[in-house]
Amino acid sequence: MLQHTHHRRLLATVATTAALATTAPAALAMPVDGGGSVGTTPASEPERVRVVRVQVDEGLDWSDAGIGAAGMLALVLIGVGGARALASVPRHARSTAQS
Helix, strand or coil: CHHHHHHHHHHHHHHHHHHHHHHCCCCCCCCCCCCCCCCCCCCCCCCCCCCCCCCCCCCCCHHHHHHHHHHHHHHHHHHHHHHHHHCCCCHHHHHHHHC
């Protein structure tokens, strides 16, 4: 019976770790200037000026809130599932305690 409990705990740990690893964000590093390095433009060519317009958003972005809520729900369900899997109360112990 000890091996069965150990197997369940190992399985729950592996499942929880895999679920958390799939939800971790990946690093997305990109150069800001499009990949060129400083000093690669010839001196005779004038520098290009980019005009950036920024729009100020003062409202709540409901799609971001929904994504955050779904992520939190997933983490809670993973935690509850892991806790239930790690609860090592054998079935025969539950049946004898009730009768």
